[in-house]
Amino acid sequence: MYLHGTSRINEQGHLEIGGVDTTELAAKFGTPLYVFDEQLMRETMRAYKSALEATGLRHEVAYASKAFCTLAMCRIVAEEGLALDVVSGGELHTALKANFPPERIHFHGNNKTPDEIEQALNAGIGAFVVDNFHELELLGALAAEKGVVADILLRLSPGVEVHTHEYISTGQIDSKFGFDLQNGSAQRAIQESLKTKGVRLIGLHSHIGSQIFETEGFKHAVEIVGDLYAKAIHEWGASDLSVLNVGGGFGIRYTEEDAPLLAHQYIEAIGTAVKSTFDRLGLPYPEIVIEPGRSIVGNAGTTLYTIGSIKDIPGVRKYVSVNGGMSDNPRPALYQAVYEAMLANRAREEETEVVSIAGKACESGDMLIWDVKLPSVKAGDVLAVSCTGAYNYSMASNYNRIARPAVVFVQNGQADVVVKRESFDDVVSLDVVPARLLDGVLSQS
Numbered sequence: 113m114y115l116h117g118t119s120r121i122n123e124q125g126h127l128e129i130g131g132v133d134t135t136e137l138a139a140k141f142g143t144p145l146y147v148f149d150e151q152l153m154r155e156t157m158r159a160y161k162s163a164l165e166a167t168g169l170r171h172e173v174a175y176a177s178k179a180f181c182t183l184a185m186c187r188i189v190a191e192e193g194l195a196l197d198v199v200s201g202g203e204l205h206t207a208l209k210a211n212f213p214p215e216r217i218h219f220h221g222n223n224k225t226p227d228e229i230e231q232a233l234n235a236g237i238g239a240f241v242v243d244n245f246h247e248l249e250l251l252g253a254l255a256a257e258k259g260v261v262a263d264i265l266l267r268l269s270p271g272v273e274v275h276t277h278e279y280i281s282t283g284q285i286d287s288k289f290g291f292d293l294q295n296g297s298a299q300r301a302i303q304e305s306l307k308t309k310g311v312r313l314i315g316l317h318s319h320i321g322s323q324i325f326e327t328e329g330f331k332h333a334v335e336i337v338g339d340l341y342a343k344a345i346h347e348w349g350a351s352d353l354s355v356l357n358v359g360g361g362f363g364i365r366y367t368e369e370d371a372p373l374l375a376h377q378y379i380e381a382i383g384t385a386v387k388s389t390f391d392r393l394g395l396p397y398p399e400i401v402i403e404p405g406r407s408i409v410g411n412a413g414t415t416l417y418t419i420g421s422i423k424d425i426p427g428v429r430k431y432v433s434v435n436g437g438m439s440d441n442p443r444p445a446l447y448q449a450v451y452e453a454m455l456a457n458r459a460r461e462e463e464t465e466v467v468s469i470a471g472k473a474c475e476s477g478d479m480l481i482w483d484v485k486l487p488s489v490k491a492g493d494v495l496a497v498s499c500t501g502a503y504n505y506s507m508a509s510n511y512n513r514i515a516r517p518a519v520v521f522v523q524n525g526q527a528d529v530v531v532k533r534e535s536f537d538d539v540v541s542l543d544v545v546p547a548r549l550l551d552g553v554l555s556q557s
């Protein structure tokens with residue numbers, strides 16, 4: 113398993129993260145446990161900021177909170193001076209509860225409800241990224257009713273296809289997100305928004321996909337969206353346009369097959385594309401906004417499990433089951449995502465067998481890793497699966513009424529719980545038993 117950030121093997125032959133022995137974490141907090149390397153997250157945020165600084169362009173880094181959103185995470189993002197991208201009332205509520213500065217929040221989503229729009233208007237968020245005509249009309253009406261003007265960006269679908277898993281490619285035409293350029297709805301959306309009371313068009317947005325390993329797609333999107341930006345100013349009088357948001361999607365290394373670029377390589381390419389496009393168009397440079405999610409938290413997360421049953425089918429496969437699975441990491445089942453792992457308690461031992469890591473859900477597809485080389489495993493070993501920081505906790509479920517794991521942040525030898533482990537009572541806490549069915553129910557408290 114590749115060791116990211118502060119991960120290392122300590123003198124006891126144990127995996128250590130943030131200066132804390134992960135076997136001690138497993139013993140103290142139980143497993144499954146999500147462990148986040150706080151220093152690595154902060155360093156990555158700073159790397160994006162300094163790379164943007166180096167372009168000389170006005171800029172903002174908005175962390176895409178969908179990747180991992182908790183109160184403590186929002187506090188770190190606020191402390192590091194980033195903005196925050198939210199896509200639901202729940203993410204917005206989390207940010208506001210964490211006292212995240214509302215003016216640094218952008219609200220995304222292809223179906224914001226009237227209640228969510230109200231919530232965001234009442235909070236005074238920085239900008240809405242408007243996805244469709246229904247939203248434009250709704251937002252305009254609700255803002256006008258309140259006597260406010262909401263700053264908006266329009267989410268465009270620039271028709272750029274990137275080489276990534278088809279479920280996570282969002283810039284192509286056949287997508288539920290954004291206004292299409294090819295069929296003229298993007299052009300119409302700009303003109304409509306300039307006429308809509310209650311909104312002020314300040315920028316254009318595109319997001320071409322996720323887990324992207326090259327820069328061509330970003331450059332292409334900048335050129336296409338840049339052309340429309342110029343048209344909006346020159347032909348339709350969009351005098352407040354000043355922001356170009358190029359979305360997120362910067363890839364990370366999950367396994368040795370993955371070869372992502374460094375933060376500054378993506379940003380340099382985007383900066384160069386913005387300058388050449390806007391020079392060509394004879395326009396002042398816009399403010400550049402990026403929205404990384406996965407690349408800020410993905411490599412910083414490691415999930416610890418305890419190994420339980422082992423089923424060896426000689427000549428076929430050895431199934432090694434852990435006490436979690438698709439309920440805490442649905443990505444292998446959803447996207448055939450591949451992960452690496454090691455035994456945290458026997459990290460220096462020779463890896464002698466290839467096994468398959470199974471989850472505990474009642475589902476044949478609940479497999480975390482199909483083939484991983486480990487020392488000869490036994491029940492009670494602690495398995496560490498790396499790169500689980502993004503879209504794991506945030507996509508976890510209670511399938512089979514499995515309680516969700518706790519989350520700890522580790523740094524400088526200290527471990528802090530940032531999400532408590534769910535109890536079975538938490539799992540049933542929202543269930544209601546109508547009075548007519550109460551007979552025989554243990555207790556409803």
Ligand SMILES: Cc1ncc(COP(=O)(O)O)c(C=O)c1O
Pocket residue numbers: 176179197220282319321322323359360361362403404405406407502
């Ligand atoms: C609009 C938008 N911004 C940002 C992101 C974050 O993407 P990633 O986590 O790949 O950086 C996404 C998700 O793909 C998105 O849809």
Ligand SMILES: N[C@@H](CCCC[NH3+])C(=O)O
Pocket residue numbers: 178280322443447502503
């Ligand atoms: N949830 C996806 C990424 C979604 C990107 C959000 N637009 C994943 O785990 O890879």
